[in-house]
Amino acid sequence: MSLRIGDIAPDFTQDSSVGPINFHEWAGDSWVIFYSHPADYTPVCTTELGRTALLQQEFEKRGTKVLALSVDPVDSHHGWIEDINETQQCVVDFPIIADADKSVAKLYDMLHPNASETVTVRAVFFIDPNKKVRATITYPPSTGRNFAEILRVLDSLQLTDSHKVATPVDWQDGDDVVILPSLTDEAELKQRFPKGYKAIKPYLRITPQPDK
Known part of the structure; x- marks a missing residue:
């Protein structure tokens, strides 16, 4: 299996x-x-x-x-x-x-x-x-x-483990990321993402990569 x-x-x-x-x-x-x-x-x-x-x-x-x-x-x-x-x-x-x-x-x-x-x-x-x-x-x-892709996936997995984000299409280390839809508390959003975010849709919120 x-x-x-x-x-x-x-x-x-x-x-x-x-x-x-x-x-x-x-x-x-x-x-x-x-x-x-x-x-x-x-x-x-x-x-x-x-x-x-x-x-x-x-x-x-x-x-x-x-x-x-x-x-x-x-x-x-x-x-x-x-x-x-x-x-x-x-x-x-x-x-x-x-x-x-x-x-x-x-x-x-x-x-x-x-x-x-x-x-x-x-x-x-x-x-x-x-x-x-x-x-x-x-x-x-x-x-x-493609070992660049292997490193990219590894970076994405490690980033999303440490922050409540996901990585969008064609993401590379340092690019903007998306906030998980499950995160809705405004106080927590401000704490986690002090650089702010752009809400394109309620479920699509873009923010700078948190660890950069």
Whole structure:
């Protein structure tokens, strides 16, 4: 059964490029981006893991750990990481799950038989510190992910957790946001949004991003 937004991300213990990982213990109280790639020694995956390594500081700024997975064995990961570091001019130091028995891929529904019966699709899970799945994105094996979008979604989730706002279409960090319709108390509105807001409709109230 596929995981849905709001579900608890299943725990697991599996080997990885940095040794055995118990997922919930490893995640701790951090946000986690957990994603699958179809196979080691493939071109699109090489660029994706390289980009992840180059963005490590961005993920760290957001209190987020990154975990990758494919159904290759751990010795394959070790050899491939050398290629990634060489070709993408980076240092891959985040874990890559070696899911050779496909147990984690099945647990997270990363195997889509109509796309491939042998490798995982490009699934992305946004998991919060309470181990809840907060968002998912799934790409086919042939399409590389947009990591700017992954960071954008992560920023949106973290912002909306800390303020009673939602992020509108095409929102980027620093843009105006919308106030949740459930927030109606005028005193609370003034306290939360001292810069004020524009009410286009009773349900559509625009305000500057609160944490900027």
